[in-house]
Amino acid sequence: MVTAKETTQQRGRGARERILAAADRLFAQQGITATGMEQVAEEAPVSKRTLYVHFRTKSDLVIAHLQALASSGKTLEGVLTLAELSPRERILRLFDQPATDLASVRGCPFIDAAAEFPDPASPIHAYAREQKLLMVRLVTALVAELGCVEPAALAEQLVTLADGAASRAMVLNEPDYGRHARAAAQTLLEHALPRDGSACGEVPT
Known part of the structure; x- marks a missing residue:
C-alpha cells in the first residue's frame, strides 16, 4: 500500500x-x-x-x-568514458556533435554557461570550469594509455581543438564542422604517439 x-x-x-x-x-x-x-x-x-x-x-x-x-553522457565529454570504444576512438569522437532534438547546433553547454557568467567566483562559472578540467584529465589519461610519455601537453592541444570546434559549429550552425578539427587531431596523434616502438615525441632512427 x-x-x-x-x-x-x-x-x-x-x-x-x-x-x-x-x-x-x-x-x-x-x-x-x-x-x-x-x-x-x-x-x-x-x-x-x-x-x-x-x-x-x-x-x-x-x-x-x-x-x-x-x-547524461550527452555532452562533448560524454564519449571519453565509453568503455566500448578504444582510447583513440574516444578522443576522435570529441569532434562529433552530440545528438540533440534542437533545430540548431548547441555547442558546449559548459562553455556557454561560463560565458554567460564570466565572474570566475560565480558558482556556475566554477562548475563549468570543473567540467573543462575533468575533460582534460580524461584525455590525458587516454593519451597516456596510448603510450605518450608527455600526455598533458597533447591533451591540452586536443581539448583546445575540441572546444574550439564545438564553439565554431554553434556560431556557424554547422553540425559537421568538427571534421576540420578531427583531421588536425589525427595529425597530432600520428606525430605524438609512439611509432615503430619509439617513445612519444621521438623520431624513429
Whole structure:
C-alpha cells in the first residue's frame, strides 16, 4: 500500500524532473540569463512555490541543470568514458556533435554557461570550469594509455581543438564542422604517439 508520504515524494520527484526538463529546453533555446524562473515554472508546468521548493535560487537550478547534463553522457565529454570504444576512438569522437532534438547546433553547454557568467567566483562559472578540467584529465589519461610519455601537453592541444570546434559549429550552425578539427587531431596523434616502438615525441632512427 502506498502511503500519503510516498505519494508526495513521487510527485516531488516528478516535479523536479519536469523543472529540469523545462530548464534544459529553455536554456538551450534562448540562453540562461534570458530565461526567468517564472518562465521555467510555466513551461514545467509547476507553481512558482513548487519551483522554489526544489531550487531556492536560479543559480541552484542552473547548476542542477549542468550536473544533469554532465551525468547524461550527452555532452562533448560524454564519449571519453565509453568503455566500448578504444582510447583513440574516444578522443576522435570529441569532434562529433552530440545528438540533440534542437533545430540548431548547441555547442558546449559548459562553455556557454561560463560565458554567460564570466565572474570566475560565480558558482556556475566554477562548475563549468570543473567540467573543462575533468575533460582534460580524461584525455590525458587516454593519451597516456596510448603510450605518450608527455600526455598533458597533447591533451591540452586536443581539448583546445575540441572546444574550439564545438564553439565554431554553434556560431556557424554547422553540425559537421568538427571534421576540420578531427583531421588536425589525427595529425597530432600520428606525430605524438609512439611509432615503430619509439617513445612519444621521438623520431624513429
